[in-house]
Amino acid sequence: MAEMTFEEMLDIQRAFQSRMGDVGLDEQARVDRMSHLTLLAYSESCDMMAMLGYKTHHPFHKPQWGNALYEWVDQFKYMMAVAAVAGFTADEIERAFTDKSIAVEQRLDRDRQELVAQPVVVFDIDGVLCEFKDLSDRDITDGAFLDVTPDEMMCAFTHTVQAWGVKIVLVTSRKDYRWRRVASDTEIWLRNHGVACDRLVFAYDKAEAVSGFNVLCAVEDSAKHALAYAQAGIDTILIDPDRSGIHDAVTSCSRERVYGLVAHIVATKMEAQYAAE
Numbered sequence: 001m002a003e004m005t006f007e008e009m010l011d012i013q014r015a016f017q018s019r020m021g022d023v024g025l026d027e028q029a030r031v032d033r034m035s036h037l038t039l040l041a042y043s044e045s046c047d048m049m050a051m052l053g054y055k056t057h058h059p060f061h062k063p064q065w066g067n068a069l070y071e072w073v074d075q076f077k078y079m080m081a082v083a084a085v086a087g088f089t090a091d092e093i094e095r096a097f098t099d100k101s102i103a104v105e106q107r108l109d110r111d112r113q114e115l116v117a118q119p120v121v122v123f124d125i126d127g128v129l130c131e132f133k134d135l136s137d138r139d140i141t142d143g144a145f146l147d148v149t150p151d152e153m154m155c156a157f158t159h160t161v162q163a164w165g166v167k168i169v170l171v172t173s174r175k176d177y178r179w180r181r182v183a184s185d186t187e188i189w190l191r192n193h194g195v196a197c198d199r200l201v202f203a204y205d206k207a208e209a210v211s212g213f214n215v216l217c218a219v220e221d222s223a224k225h226a227l228a229y230a231q232a233g234i235d236t237i238l239i240d241p242d243r244s245g246i247h248d249a250v251t252s253c254s255r256e257r258v259y260g261l262v263a264h265i266v267a268t269k270m271e272a273q274y275a276a277e
């Protein structure tokens with residue numbers, strides 16, 4: 001199939017809009033048409049969201065992938081119609097798209113570099129900052145993560161570590177269902193319990209999620225994640241005194257020993273990093 005350029009697609013849409021009478025409009029008529037078409041695009045976006053099952057009261061809705069492409073094209077065509085009525089040219093759109101892409105990429109790079117350049121201690125949430133609550137997928141309702149019991153000492157400890165000049169990255173494998181409030185409830189809980197947090201990450205592969213950061217150590221209660229961190233070369237404190245010997249880089253210990261172990265690792269590594277500078 002011959003490739004179609006963006007300009008050719010816009011031409012097709014422009015021709016259609018002219019058949020619809022969207023030519024030679026005065027300013028008010030143009031504003032009215034653009035408003036109407038934008039609302040239609042919004043309505044198509046709602047169809048897309050329904051298809052993806054974005055509803056808190058339908059938590060187990062299965063996305064209907066079969067229609068996704070055509071739903072997306074419906075939105076795209078309405079946005080092209082808005083562009084045609086507004087009189088945007090393909091060149092203008094391409095330039096604005098490039099400008100916006102550069103801007104968001106620069107922001108992301110800046111954001112990443114801010115943390116990459118800093119020493120980081122990684123904390124797990126469930127079983128470390130709060131009591132582990134065994135929730136099956138079906139049990140994860142809105143608010144389920146708002147009332148988990150904090151470990152006050154560990155929550156306060158995040159501030160101590162931050163005061164040493166270390167960034168705090170919280171990495172959790174909680175399932176960040178978009179149709180539930182897992183992410184927002186987690187953020188609210190962290191604020192309510194005064195946890196220091198420079199970055200909150202939801203990831204199944206925790207070691208991969210922090211690769212690229214200058215991680216001094218990670219604090220975990222899960223042997224599985226501790227082993228993954230250790231295999232990625234990250235010193236890990238595992239709050240489970242019964243799981244010693246799983247890896248040279250994993251120190252298994254009681255909750256009470258976490259402070260001393262983290263303090264020792266941070267002091268030793270930061271001293272070495274300063275000496276190397």
Ligand SMILES: [Mg+2]
Binds near residue numbers: 124125126221
């Ligand atoms: Mg955990």
